[in-house]
Amino acid sequence: MIKYHPTQELLISHSGAQLPLSLSIAVSAHLEMCSECTTVTKKITAQQSALFEAQDVSNNVNFSSMLDKIFEHKPDLQVEPKKTAINRISVAGNNYQLPRAFSHFTDLKWSSFGAISRARVVKDTDNIRASLLHIDKNSAIPSHTHKGYELTLLLEGTFSDENGVYNKGDFIWLDNDLEHTPFTKTGCLCYAVQDAPLRFVSGISQALNPLGQLIY
Amino acid sequence: MIVRIAHNSTDITLNNTKFNSLDGEQLKINSWLKLVATKQDKQAFSELFKWFAPRIRAHGLQRFKQEALAMDLVQETMLLVWRKAVLFNADKGKASTWIYTIMRNYCFDMLRKKQTQKEDTISDDLWPVIEQQTPDDNNDHLQNRLLLSHLGSLSLQQKQVVEAIYLQEMTQQELATHLDLPLGTVKSRLRLAISKLKSKLEADLD
Numbered sequence: 001m002i003k004y005h006p007t008q009e010l011l012i013s014h015s016g017a018q019l020p021l022s023l024s025i026a027v028s029a030h031l032e033m034c035s036e037c038t039t040v041t042k043k044i045t046a047q048q049s050a051l052f053e054a055q056d057v058s059n060n061v062n063f064s065s066m067l068d069k070i071f072e073h074k075p076d077l078q079v080e081p082k083k084t085a086i087n088r089i090s091v092a093g094n095n096y097q098l099p100r101a102f103s104h105f106t107d108l109k110w111s112s113f114g115a116i117s118r119a120r121v122v123k124d125t126d127n128i129r130a131s132l133l134h135i136d137k138n139s140a141i142p143s144h145t146h147k148g149y150e151l152t153l154l155l156e157g158t159f160s161d162e163n164g165v166y167n168k169g170d171f172i173w174l175d176n177d178l179e180h181t182p183f184t185k186t187g188c189l190c191y192a193v194q195d196a197p198l199r200f201v202s203g204i205s206q207a208l209n210p211l212g213q214l215i216y
Numbered sequence: 217m218i219v220r221i222a223h224n225s226t227d228i229t230l231n232n233t234k235f236n237s238l239d240g241e242q243l244k245i246n247s248w249l250k251l252v253a254t255k256q257d258k259q260a261f262s263e264l265f266k267w268f269a270p271r272i273r274a275h276g277l278q279r280f281k282q283e284a285l286a287m288d289l290v291q292e293t294m295l296l297v298w299r300k301a302v303l304f305n306a307d308k309g310k311a312s313t314w315i316y317t318i319m320r321n322y323c324f325d326m327l328r329k330k331q332t333q334k335e336d337t338i339s340d341d342l343w344p345v346i347e348q349q350t351p352d353d354n355n356d357h358l359q360n361r362l363l364l365s366h367l368g369s370l371s372l373q374q375k376q377v378v379e380a381i382y383l384q385e386m387t388q389q390e391l392a393t394h395l396d397l398p399l400g401t402v403k404s405r406l407r408l409a410i411s412k413l414k415s416k417l418e419a420d421l422d
């Protein structure tokens with residue numbers, strides 16, 4: 001049961017193609033798992049389309065050659081069954097099938113540090129980094145804090161932190177300077193997006209500090 | 217970052233009545249797209265083009281602030297509409313929304329290309345506009361209906377097995393336990409039922 005969802009603002013921006021790729025992947029993957037948000041998003045898209053249609057436009061633009069160019073192409077006469085590329089990954093001895101939003105990323109390079117494995121997915125502009133993270137069962141990520149936001153989409157397994165227990169599909173958005181210590185009993189696979197590198201704050205943090213760069 | 221996300225969010229809270237006047241137009245747009253889809257009708261496409269091109273251009277200008285890119289967006293969106301019209305499924309939504317989403321997707325890829333100089337078309341993975349509407353699932357749906365219509369041709373025992381396993385999604389073992397039958401009996405009933413349904417389906421297709 002999904003308890004944590006993207007805000008309506010995020011759904012609106014996603015539907016309007018206004019999010020950076022890293023975040024759109026997260027929202028899209030959540031939608032694939034969440035019928036509730038899918039219903040809301042359909043309505044949002046219909047409204048955005050209605051606004052697009054209701055624009056005032058001038059009819060003084062000459063598009064005539066464009067139409068001829070388009071007619072040089074032949075329309076498809078029937079639907080070819082689309083081959084949906086299924087992106088299967090194998091990490092730390094586990095096999096997973098990634099959501100459709102990840103189909104593009106077939107060349108993931110995993111690096112491991114103890115119980116944590118990470119693969120960079122996208123590096124957007126504005127210092128946003130997005131990675132897949134795998135954490136072995138019965139492991140904790142050392143307590144950390146961050147300057148910007150951190151989004152975690154739980155793709156498989158469960159984990160918990162000071163605020164509660166998270167399940168598959170949960171879309172967990174943490175803002176500024178919130179300290180948390182995620183722990184997973186089952187092991188889990190997450191997609192994490194954040195806009196600044198982590199800084200560890202617990203006692204062990206000094207020794208682990210390079211990990212801040214490794215994780216995200 | 218958050219500020220940028222919040223931007224534009226007020227747009228959609230506008231009064232809905234504004235759009236009611238489009239209803240007549242919606243019907244026209246739907247029928248044009250259907251003509252393009254079924255008959256590759258150039259006249260109908262020209263009408264669609266006349267209606268959408270200025271709007272797509274205006275949207276493109278808003279997003280890209282460049283005339284040339286806005287015109288690219290018009291050309292590529294309308295080319296996709298022309299080529300892929302057959303994928304439009306009126307049961308799943310309005311034609312105008314379908315065209316809007318094609319434009320939205322292409323827009324996303326263009327913006328990315330501008331930012332990263334990369335030629336990846338990733339929007340279809342994020343918003344499966346085109347795939348979602350493929351008759352693929354229609355075929356499944358149709359086949360499903362056909363199969364259901366043939367359930368009556370099975371013996372009562374065969375029907376029971378098919379329904380439990382394919383409609384109620386029981387495992388064969390669960391069903392065997394439930395009916396207090398050997399697993400082998402369930403398996404052979406299922407096999408017979410499937411081969412009967414298959415021959416019925418094949419007869420339909422001939």
Ligand SMILES: [Zn+2]
Pocket residue numbers: 002004005006030034035036037038
């Ligand atoms: Zn949701």
